[in-house]
Amino acid sequence: MPDCDDTLRELQTFLDGELSDDAVGTMQAHLDGCPDCLQAFDFHAELRSVIAAKCHDALPPGLLARLEQCLQADIDGDGRIG
Ligand SMILES: [Zn+2]
Numbered sequence: 001m002p003d004c005d006d007t008l009r010e011l012q013t014f015l016d017g018e019l020s021d022d023a024v025g026t027m028q029a030h031l032d033g034c035p036d037c038l039q040a041f042d043f044h045a046e047l048r049s050v051i052a053a054k055c056h057d058a059l060p061p062g063l064l065a066r067l068e069q070c071l072q073a074d075i076d077g078d079g080r081i082g
Pocket residue numbers: 003004007030034036037038
């Protein structure tokens with residue numbers, strides 16, 4: 001059985017759905033027996049679903065793209081925003 005560090009490190013990959021079937025089985029087996037990791041998993045899973053729901057509802061089309069452009073300009077540019 002993997003330890004908690006391994007499980008928590010792979011949690012994001014697991015939530016991304018990018019974990020191999022073997023690793024998913026190992027992860028779920030660990031979560032079944034480890035309340036601490038299960039709590040962390042629940043928190044991150046809930047957080048993702050909330051963000052997905054809120055962003056989907058609240059962000060006007062194109063806003064994300066504009067935000068990315070602003071951030072990118074800040075990174076590329078002379079350090080001034082706007
Ligand atoms: Zn654990």
